[in-house]
Amino acid sequence: GAVVSQHPSRVICKSGTSVKIECRSLDFQATTMFWYRQFPKQSLMLMATSNEGSKATYEQGVEKDKFLINHASLTLSTLTVTSAHPEDSSFYICSARTGTDPYNEQFFGPGTRLTVL
Amino acid sequence: AQSVTQLGSHVSVSEGALVLLRCNYSSSVPPYLFWYVQYPNQGLQLLLKYTSAATLVKGINGFEAEFKKSETSFHLTKPSAHMSDAAEYFCAVRVLSGGYNKLIFGAGTRLAVHP
Numbered sequence: 001g002a003v004v005s006q007h008p009s010r011v012i013c014k015s016g017t018s019v020k021i022e023c024r025s026l027d028f029q030a031t032t033m034f035w036y037r038q039f040p041k042q043s044l045m046l047m048a049t050s051n052e053g054s055k056a057t058y059e060q061g062v063e064k065d066k067f068l069i070n071h072a073s074l075t076l077s078t079l080t081v082t083s084a085h086p087e088d089s090s091f092y093i094c095s096a097r098t099g100t101d102p103y104n105e106q107f108f109g110p111g112t113r114l115t116v117l
Numbered sequence: 118a119q120s121v122t123q124l125g126s127h128v129s130v131s132e133g134a135l136v137l138l139r140c141n142y143s144s145s146v147p148p149y150l151f152w153y154v155q156y157p158n159q160g161l162q163l164l165l166k167y168t169s170a171a172t173l174v175k176g177i178n179g180f181e182a183e184f185k186k187s188e189t190s191f192h193l194t195k196p197s198a199h200m201s202d203a204a205e206y207f208c209a210v211r212v213l214s215g216g217y218n219k220l221i222f223g224a225g226t227r228l229a230v231h232p
Contacts, residue, residue: 004160034220042224043224044222103211103218105166108161109160
């Protein structure tokens, strides 16, 4: 199957700093990418959806100025958590889908665990 | 709005026993339904999906699920549990919102398998 990677797998930062998480599709072109966050023992909550070269569409309640998403190429999307605070600590998972068929399978990355001190 | 509800946040079975993880959906249109598995500190892996072609769907690792419209259910089963099946399982439905097709996940069910 298609492979999606995330980097870093874990990151610890101080409150007030910004953190960038990369998501890459390794063997396919990701027309659409999704970013989810998952709190401990909870489900995945969709944060935003982005198409390559377009601005991301954020879900209700997600601060677009705090969670900056860039999908500049067909193999790379980045999520930047700006001015991170302890409540931003979470497991962030990206997902990628290829092609224009909206029913194509979504492939998930291994996740990035962010801890804000 | 389309959604899925997973009954039982924790399920515990003995090795070799039947696994049954419950998922009910709410949808006014024929749904596209999925089951994913998540191992600790990892992303999600697709187990199987229902896209209206057949009501009984077979997936990887011996799992299968049956779509029952009359019960609005899509329960996941496996005849004989293995220790390696211990993980978190998510039911999901694909919805169209804001011009995008998105996956909406249930709360998840943690499966424990004991010897």
